Amino acid sequence: MEQRELVIVGAGPAGMTAAIYGRRAGLDVLLLERGLAGGQVNLTEEIENWPGMPRISGADLGNTFRGHALSLDAEIRAAEVEKIERRGEAKVVVTDKEEIGAEAVILATGAAFHPLGCAGEEEHVGRGVSYCAVCDGPLYADEEIAVVGGGNSAVEEAVSLTNFASKVYLIHRRDEFRAGRAAVDRALSNSKIVPVRNSVVEKIDGEETVEKIFIKNVKTGEGSSLPVTGVFIFVGQTPNDSVFRGLVKATEEGWVLTDENMETSVEGIFAAGDVRHKRLRQIVTAASDGAAAALGAAAYVNEQLHLRSVLLEPESVTAFFYSGADAAQARLSDEAEKIAKEKNKYFPIIDGYKNARMTGKLGVALPSVAELHRGAVVKAAPIASAADIVRALD
Ligand SMILES: Cc1cc2nc3c(=O)[nH]c(=O)nc-3n(C[C@H](O)[C@H](O)[C@H](O)COP(=O)(O)OP(=O)(O)OC[C@H]3O[C@@H](n4cnc5c(N)ncnc54)[C@H](O)[C@@H]3O)c2cc1C
Numbered sequence: 480m481e482q483r484e485l486v487i488v489g490a491g492p493a494g495m496t497a498a499i500y501g502r503r504a505g506l507d508v509l510l511l512e513r514g515l516a517g518g519q520v521n522l523t524e525e526i527e528n529w530p531g532m533p534r535i536s537g538a539d540l541g542n543t544f545r546g547h548a549l550s551l552d553a554e555i556r557a558a559e560v561e562k563i564e565r566r567g568e569a570k571v572v573v574t575d576k577e578e579i580g581a582e583a584v585i586l587a588t589g590a591a592f593h594p595l596g597c598a599g600e601e602e603h604v605g606r607g608v609s610y611c612a613v614c615d616g617p618l619y620a621d622e623e624i625a626v627v628g629g630g631n632s633a634v635e636e637a638v639s640l641t642n643f644a645s646k647v648y649l650i651h652r653r654d655e656f657r658a659g660r661a662a663v664d665r666a667l668s669n670s671k672i673v674p675v676r677n678s679v680v681e682k683i684d685g686e687e688t689v690e691k692i693f694i695k696n697v698k699t700g701e702g703s704s705l706p707v708t709g710v711f712i713f714v715g716q717t718p719n720d721s722v723f724r725g726l727v728k729a730t731e732e733g734w735v736l737t738d739e740n741m742e743t744s745v746e747g748i749f750a751a752g753d754v755r756h757k758r759l760r761q762i763v764t765a766a767s768d769g770a771a772a773a774l775g776a777a778a779y780v781n782e783q784l785h786l787r788s789v790l791l792e793p794e795s796v797t798a799f800f801y802s803g804a805d806a807a808q809a810r811l812s813d814e815a816e817k818i819a820k821e822k823n824k825y826f827p828i829i830d831g832y833k834n835a836r837m838t839g840k841l842g843v844a845l846p847s848v849a850e851l852h853r854g855a856v857v858k859a860a861p862i863a864s865a866a867d868i869v870r871a872l873d
Pocket residue numbers: 488489490491492493494511512513514515516517518519520522523525526527528558559560561587588589590632636719722751752753754760761762763765
């Protein structure tokens with residue numbers, strides 16, 4: 480099986496930033512992407528909040544990320560990840576083509592639009608129902624369409640769709656749009672946009688493609704229809720969590736829980752970007768998560784590789800374990816190094832504070848000298864002084 484140091488699932492802003500930071504930290508990086516590198520950025524016509532670039536198209540920003548990751552020799556591979564498994568200590572990423580072993584994994588699978596859930600929606604996907612204005616907008620030149628939702632995506636995309644459509648009904652179930660004031664003002668001052676408040680879509684109808692929608696006013700109960708050929712739905716997001724659901728801890732809705740290093744409940748598996756449980760899902764926060772996750776992964780991989788080679792792989796080894804956070808123990812570690820040199824003995828000195836995970840697994844107290852055979856502790860003795868170390872090495 481192919482074995483990699485860091486496998487990143489998803490090449491959106493989070494995954495690509497993680498690839499950049501991972502390569503710069505010296506890791507061998509494989510990025511797996513099932514669609515277009517760039518993720519949701521590809522759905523965004525114009526981005527105005529990426530620092531240093533007052534205005535850039537989503538496609539251009541995605542290409543810049545991709546070019547940057549490739550320039551550092553990160554490998555980007557087209558593959559759909561189907562499952563992530565733990566096989567003992569090993570992590571295996573199962574794709575539609577192969578299985579890949581990974582020292583560390585970063586989940587950067589992002590999020591997806593929520594379906595509306597009304598009658599006729601599912602059967603008209605791709606035949607009038609869309610969740611992506613920039614993908615499908617040009618198909619509706621000079622036609623009348625509807626946008627459903629009241630948040631930023633709905634309001635901004637309604638404006639961008641006026642570049643193609645002759646009329647855009649902006650349907651929201653409440654009185655007030657939830658989007659930011661500037662976005663709402665821009666939409667409502669656009670003569671092609673017709674706001675339809677307090678209304679829900681009950682049915683999307685049409686023989687082959689969408690021909691009309693039935694809506695209901697939630698205040699009056701009155702029903703009516705609108706003659707539209709396209710319905711763009713922007714009513715929320717869900718995490719793309721299906722390939723690791725149940726593997727890592729997450730909220731009820733599936734948003735992945737991490738610590739501040741972006742590590743999930745499973746050691747060596749990190750999460751970054753929109754898939755995480757967090758308040759603000761933006762390009763800049765996805766990139767920030769990606770950077771932290773990659774550095775967390777680099778620390779983890781280095782710890783694993785180093786400890787494995789000095790502690791777990793040798794047939795037999797005696798090592799000194801101490802806490803680098805304790806001044807007296809740190810002094811003892813200097814003594815230990817000196818004594819080993821004098822006795823010309825191989826004597827790995829492990830900071831159990833920094834490598835708490837490994838010391839915890841081995842079950843050694845700090846400070847102590849432990850003898851390991853094929854990775855298992857066979858003898859351990861607490862250490863109080865340099866004399867104890869001398870005795871342990873004799
Ligand atoms: C219409 C729209 C407009 C937006 N406008 C802005 C804006 O102006 N400014 C801003 O900052 N943010 C904006 N955002 C939000 C921003 O795009 C996201 O916050 C950001 O892209 C999240 O990055 P990510 O890497 O976490 O996830 P994503 O961008 O969602 O990328 C995840 C990637 O993972 C891949 N993937 C998922 N599952 C698998 C799998 N099983 N196998 C392989 N690959 C997989 C997906 O194909 C995708 O490419 C907008 C979003 C939308 C939808």
